[in-house]
Amino acid sequence: QKAISKPTYFARKFDSMVDIESIEAAELQSMSPDKLELNHPTYHFAFANIFKNGIDEEKIHFRSLANYALESSGSSQKSQKIVRIDALRAYHNAQIEIVMKLETTGGSDFEFLIHRKSHVKFSDNNNLEVNGYLLKEMTYGTKFEWKEEICREYMGFVTDKDILHTRLEWQATERVKKNGDKTSPEMIFKYRKEDKILEKTSVKPYDSVFGGQFDSWNVGKKLSNITTCDSFFVDVFNPSAPESSLATLRFPVYTEQNVECHVDYLREFFEIVDFCSSEDACQEKVWSSTYPDPKSDILVGYDSDTKTLR
Incomplete structure (x- = not known):
């Protein structure tokens, strides 16, 4: 009966983090207007759970983030348990935000809205063009999905x-000399720890519908016994002008051996934007997982055991 009365947002069970607009278009074509709450504050929201209970709570960087968030809120309590962590995209192409819910040693429930800070520096001379391709963005992550060109972590x-x-994300200009179906130039990637060069690789031109170009570096095999608070860098160079980088990104490496560095890392690479510390307060926060959301009415779908929708 619930499905008959409100068959809303079934398509949202698919990958809305990639393209919410396509899903919304499908809903508009397949459902009557009275079944869609287009003006609801969360209509364009897409959530994706990125925390595996039973696995991720033992990871030291998550525990460090939970305690850092509590400290940033002014609370003297410590984290007892991370309940869930979600990626939130408020609309198509919006910055992905992080929503973390946790229980404290004092029995309180907190939720935090967290933003990731980017540490990418582009060339000072604004010359970001290589062979007719203009460098637009440089990002990093783990758990890369090649089809959609995004990092699921x-x-x-x-x-x-x-x-x-x-x-790297490139945009072709009118000065591009066609090289088959390639959408990026050849580039040099240099990996370093502070000023010490660890490895240098040559990355060939890519054919990407999103203008992307990628390189992978196995941290686990290249680095070991990281006990200090070092910064790591990736520099990208035009092979024809290797004397200066087009862009440089900085990233930390979290380990069990450098826990004393984690607070400084978290302060530099994350911002605690907002928080709430009770169910009533969280229900007033539009970003909270407890905020009333019509898309969450049917949480799982058809349950073959109970023969009902859940």
Whole structure:
């Protein structure tokens, strides 16, 4: 009966983090207007759970983030348990935000809205064009999905067990000399720890519908026994002008051995934007997982055991 009365947002169970507009278009074509709450504050929202209970709570960087968030809120309590962490995209192409819910040692429930800070520096001379391609963006992450060209570890944590993926985004100009179907130029990627060069790779031109170009670097194999608070960098160079980089990104590596560095890392790479500390307060926050959301009415779908919708 619930499905008959409100068959809303079934398409949202698919990958709305990639393209919410396509899903919304499908809903508008397949459902009557009275079944869609187009003016609801969360209509364009897309949530994706990125925390695996039973696995991720033992990871030191998540525990560090939970306690750092509580400290930033002014609370003297410590984290007892992370309940869930979601990636939130408020509308198509919006910055992906992080929503973390946790229980404290004092029995309170907190939720935090967290933004990831980017540490990318582009060339000072604004000459970001290589062979007719203009460099638009440089990002990094782990758990890279080649088909959609996104990192599913939306928080940007890199540990000594991960493979780092660096993505460049290019835009072709009218000066591009056609090279088959390629959408980017050849580039040099240089990996370093502070000023010490660790590795240098040559990345060939890509054919990407999104204008992307990528390189992967196995942190677990290249680095070991990280006990200090070092910064790591990826520099990208035009092979024809290797004397200066087009862009440089900086990232930390979180390990069990450098826990004393985590607070400084978190302060530099994350911003605690907002928080709430009770169910009533969180229900007033549009970003909260407890905010009333019509898309969440049917949480799982058809349950073959109970023969009902859940």
